[in-house]
Amino acid sequence: MLRELRPALVLFxxxxxxxGVLYPLAITxxxxxxxxxxxxxxxxxxxGKPVGSELIGQNFTSPRYFHxxxxxxxxxxxxxxxxxxxxxxxxxxxxxxxxxxxxxxLVDRVTASVxxxxxxxxxxxxxxxxxxxxxxxxxxxxxxxxxSPQAARFQVSRIAAARKLPEERVHxxxxxxxxxxxxxxxxxxxxNVLRLNLALDAMK
Amino acid sequence: xxxxGWTLIAAFLVxxxxxxxxxxxxxxxxxxxxxxxxxxxxxxxxxGLYRLxxxxxxxxxxWWGYALAMLVFKLVCFxxxxxxxxLQAHLPLNPLGLGSLTPDLAYNTAISFMTNTNWQSYxxxxxxxxxxxxAALTVQNFTxxxxxxxxxxxxxxxxxxxxxxxxxxxxxxxTRITLYVLVPGSVVLALFLVWQGVPQTFSNSxxxxxxxxxxxxxxxxxxxxxxxxxMLGTNGGGFFNTNSAHPFENPTPLTNFxxxxxxxxxxxxxxxxxxxxxxxRRQGWAVFSVMAALFVVGVAVTYWAEGHANPAFxxxxxxxxxGNMEGKETRxxxxxxxLFATVTTDASCGAVNAMHESFLPLxxxxxxxxxxLGEVIFGGVGxxxxxxxxxxxxxxxxxxxxxxxxxxYLGKKIEAREIKMTMLGILVPPMMILTMTAIAxxxxxxxxxxxxxxPHGFTEVLYEYTSAGAxxxxxxxxxxxxxxxxxxLGITMMIGRFFVIIPALALAGSLAAKKTVAPSVGTFPTHGxxxxxxxxxxxxxxxxxxxxxxxxLGPIVEHLAMGAGTLx
Numbered sequence: 001m002l003r004e005l006r007p008a009l010v011l012f013x014x015x016x017x018x019x020g021v022l023y024p025l026a027i028t029x030x031x032x033x034x035x036x037x038x039x040x041x042x043x044x045x046x047x048g049k050p051v052g053s054e055l056i057g058q059n060f061t062s063p064r065y066f067h068x069x070x071x072x073x074x075x076x077x078x079x080x081x082x083x084x085x086x087x088x089x090x091x092x093x094x095x096x097x098x099x100x101x102x103x104x105x106l107v108d109r110v111t112a113s114v115x116x117x118x119x120x121x122x123x124x125x126x127x128x129x130x131x132x133x134x135x136x137x138x139x140x141x142x143x144x145x146x147x148s149p150q151a152a153r154f155q156v157s158r159i160a161a162a163r164k165l166p167e168e169r170v171h172x173x174x175x176x177x178x179x180x181x182x183x184x185x186x187x188x189x190x191x192n193v194l195r196l197n198l199a200l201d202a203m204k
Numbered sequence: 205x206x207x208x209g210w211t212l213i214a215a216f217l218v219x220x221x222x223x224x225x226x227x228x229x230x231x232x233x234x235x236x237x238x239x240x241x242x243x244x245x246x247x248x249x250x251x252g253l254y255r256l257x258x259x260x261x262x263x264x265x266x267w268w269g270y271a272l273a274m275l276v277f278k279l280v281c282f283x284x285x286x287x288x289x290x291l292q293a294h295l296p297l298n299p300l301g302l303g304s305l306t307p308d309l310a311y312n313t314a315i316s317f318m319t320n321t322n323w324q325s326y327x328x329x330x331x332x333x334x335x336x337x338x339a340a341l342t343v344q345n346f347t348x349x350x351x352x353x354x355x356x357x358x359x360x361x362x363x364x365x366x367x368x369x370x371x372x373x374x375x376x377x378x379t380r381i382t383l384y385v386l387v388p389g390s391v392v393l394a395l396f397l398v399w400q401g402v403p404q405t406f407s408n409s410x411x412x413x414x415x416x417x418x419x420x421x422x423x424x425x426x427x428x429x430x431x432x433x434x435m436l437g438t439n440g441g442g443f444f445n446t447n448s449a450h451p452f453e454n455p456t457p458l459t460n461f462x463x464x465x466x467x468x469x470x471x472x473x474x475x476x477x478x479x480x481x482x483x484x485r486r487q488g489w490a491v492f493s494v495m496a497a498l499f500v501v502g503v504a505v506t507y508w509a510e511g512h513a514n515p516a517f518x519x520x521x522x523x524x525x526x527g528n529m530e531g532k533e534t535r536x537x538x539x540x541x542x543l544f545a546t547v548t549t550d551a552s553c554g555a556v557n558a559m560h561e562s563f564l565p566l567x568x569x570x571x572x573x574x575x576x577l578g579e580v581i582f583g584g585v586g587x588x589x590x591x592x593x594x595x596x597x598x599x600x601x602x603x604x605x606x607x608x609x610x611x612x613y614l615g616k617k618i619e620a621r622e623i624k625m626t627m628l629g630i631l632v633p634p635m636m637i638l639t640m641t642a643i644a645x646x647x648x649x650x651x652x653x654x655x656x657x658x659p660h661g662f663t664e665v666l667y668e669y670t671s672a673g674a675x676x677x678x679x680x681x682x683x684x685x686x687x688x689x690x691x692x693l694g695i696t697m698m699i700g701r702f703f704v705i706i707p708a709l710a711l712a713g714s715l716a717a718k719k720t721v722a723p724s725v726g727t728f729p730t731h732g733x734x735x736x737x738x739x740x741x742x743x744x745x746x747x748x749x750x751x752x753x754x755x756x757l758g759p760i761v762e763h764l765a766m767g768a769g770t771l772x
Contacts, residue, residue: 004273004277006258007259007375008276008279008280009280010253010256010258011257011277011375011379012277012281012284012347014253014256014257015347015382016343018383019382019433020338020339020340020342021338023342023390023391024342026391027391027395027398027429028405028406028426028429031394031395031398031404031428032405034395034399035395035399038398038401039398039428040403040405040410041403041405041422041452042401042403043410049413050410051412051413051414052414052415053422054401055401055451055455056420056422056452058418059414059418060414060415061416062416065415065416090420091421091423092329092409092421093327093329094327094423094444095445096446096531096559096561096562096681097531097559098531098680098681098682099562099656100561100562100568100656100660100680100682100762101514101516101562101564101565102565102762102765102766102770102771103656103771104771104772106562107517107771110516110517110520114521114522130522130525131521131523132522132523132526133513133522133526134534136517136520136522137529137531138530139531139532139533140446140449140531140533140557141446141449141533144451144533144535145451145535146533146535147534148526150525181457182456182457184211185208185215186212186458187456187457187458187460187537188457188534188535188540190535194415197415
């Protein structure tokens with residue numbers, strides 16, 4: 001056994017330097033030259049200031065903006081930092097709800113979300129739109145940047161009324177911002193909520 | 205379920221088939237004598253390293269010498285990782301000022317990464333410093349994967365050689381796999397991931413002010429370099445708590461596709477390497493066919509199950525069209541999430557792009573069953589192949605019993621010693637999983653960690669020990685591990701790893717020593733449909749007999765309860 005100790009130690013040290021130090025440093029160096037924007041977190045700048053990351057969802061609550069999916073993340077209470085409470089889209093601590101399909105907490109939570117959506121979007125229900133599943137379920141990461149086209153259409157009447165815009169223009173915007181599956185196969189049709197809301201703000 | 209979804213699954217299978225011979229050829233060349241022009245440059249450097257380490261590259265080891273070298277190396281790995289994590293607060297590259305880990309958590313994490321399980325009892329972004337992620341964990345991602353592949357090659361040599369005393373040199377195998385397979389593969393994959401949006405930076409978290417004036421803190425880090433080897437080495441331990449569901453680990457549907465391929469490429473390639481090593485490529489394709497068939501069944505069941513909406517939601521007026529979206533990301537949807545869940549549990553990877561705990565009962569049962577079958581459907585890099593060969597040996601043994609002849613596999617007579625070793629490797633991990641589950645659900649420190657009650661709570665516990673025993677590392681993450689869990693899962697992971705490796709190496713040693721006999725008319729051919737069907741049957745029967753009662757108490761009961769509208 002002692003005879004194997006020297007190879008074990010020398011190889012461990014050598015492989016640690018190669019894979020634990022040189023490899024990540026080389027990737028960091030190459031990434032900062034080749035893809036600096038992505039390597040730094042794909043930040044979206046408005047007037048030179050970051051307003052978020054294109055890849056990380058954020059919690060829009062105003063009726064003037066498209067809302068994202070519910071998020072299960074939590075974080076320090078904004079008033080009393082020693083307490084922890086729900087903090088949707090906390091990108092410093094990702095987490096899913098991890099509630100199973102027969103969980104009473106899950107069904108209670110979805111019931112509350114459905115009620116809230118009904119109250120916020122009465123027009124959509126009058127038009128006969130069904131409640132989109134993604135707007136009442138939390139994502140795996142709690143940081144989902146996207147919503148489905150159905151979820152966006154569901155919110156059109158509310159946004160058009162809040163911004164005094166014709167509904168057709170908001171519908172057109174959704175169509176324009178919808179990402180189709182890559183090569184028709186990879187991914188689901190989806191809309192990046194931050195990009196959509198920025199485009200909404202840019203509308204005259 | 206949609207045509208697009210099925211097309212995705214078909215495209216993934218085709219891509220895996222195409223990559224298999226390419227990867228198999230590359231690995232066989234790296235492990236053999238010929239590496240062409242690249243070899244002429246690198247082999248002298250390699251020789252220098254061996255001189256420094258006191259390794260005689262020309263001297264091969266017996267099965268026991270090989271196993272001993274591997275165990276000594278693992279001991280060094282464990283001690284170093286444990287020390288790094290215990291001292292984290294005092295080490296550099298810790299911009300968030302994270303504290304050191306507790307003894308039980310450091311112990312659990314060190315074993316978890318050393319055994320290629322990467323079950324995570326912690327949330328990455330709030331627990332591990334950049335130094336711990338890189339110098340402690342990423343190193344293990346490389347070396348635990350390389351050790352697995354090395355052992356697979358040692359076992360292949362046992363089948364390929366006749367009347368031989370040795371099965372290779374562990375140190376040489378470990379070095380070559382790391383330097384010529386895993387590092388180059390990871391460099392390419394990591395740069396691809398950065399291009400698609402995975403961060404790679406040493407800067408602190410980013411603070412932004414949103415359009416509504418709220419503050420958001422965004423955790424970043426050297427993610428891409430760890431992500432690449434996490435997939436390629438079927439490790440599965442994520443940089444962030446939510447693993448490949450996190451948009452920074454898996455930003456686009458394209459990264460999702462490539463990450464899944466990276467999980468399968470080495471495991472698939474090893475079937476081809478096996479065929480090349482034993483001098484009959486059809487043998488490799490027969491193994492591949494068994495694995496591919498079990499994979500397709502698994503993904504079809506998961507996709508079908510997850511395509512349904514939770515019946516409790518439909519009653520509230522929620523559109524059932526999107527399927528079960530709880531715990532899933534919009535960009536992946538049902539098809540890519542079901543496919544990923546199947547791939548990651550077939551392959552002992554354990555990365556997740558959706559929360560398995562929130563799958564519907566039958567959808568979540570498939571990942572569980574994949575792990576229970578012993579992680580032999582492509583499996584972990586190396587471990588899938590040597591685990592599979594144990595089942596192949598049992599299959600030819602059963603075929604031999606049926607016709608009353610001494611069973612042979614690839615010209616080697618399978619006798620009492622081989623069967624004993626094989627059964628040890630097949631039976632010890634399930635015994636560990638079931639015993640530990642039984643203990644955990646009756647003692648207070650076990651049950652206090654459960655987040656769900658009813659059958660789902662039982663499934664949570666069963667899933668954790670299955671994941672640990674099979675060295676997978678995915679989780680029903682609702683469970684909050686305490687020190688009881690950290691310690692018992694650590695033991696389960698170690699037994700699940702080494703009680704397969706050591707019997708597999710013993711089998712290889714004993715096969716290498718045997719003469720290779722020429723096939724006769726009475727030899728059972730192991731490259732045809734009959735053999736493929738027989739191995740599938742053996743894998744399913746062994747797994748089914750062992751775990752069906754436990755499954756009945758968990759996901760099956762929960763499925764019935766969900767249909768009846770019972771909530772817990």
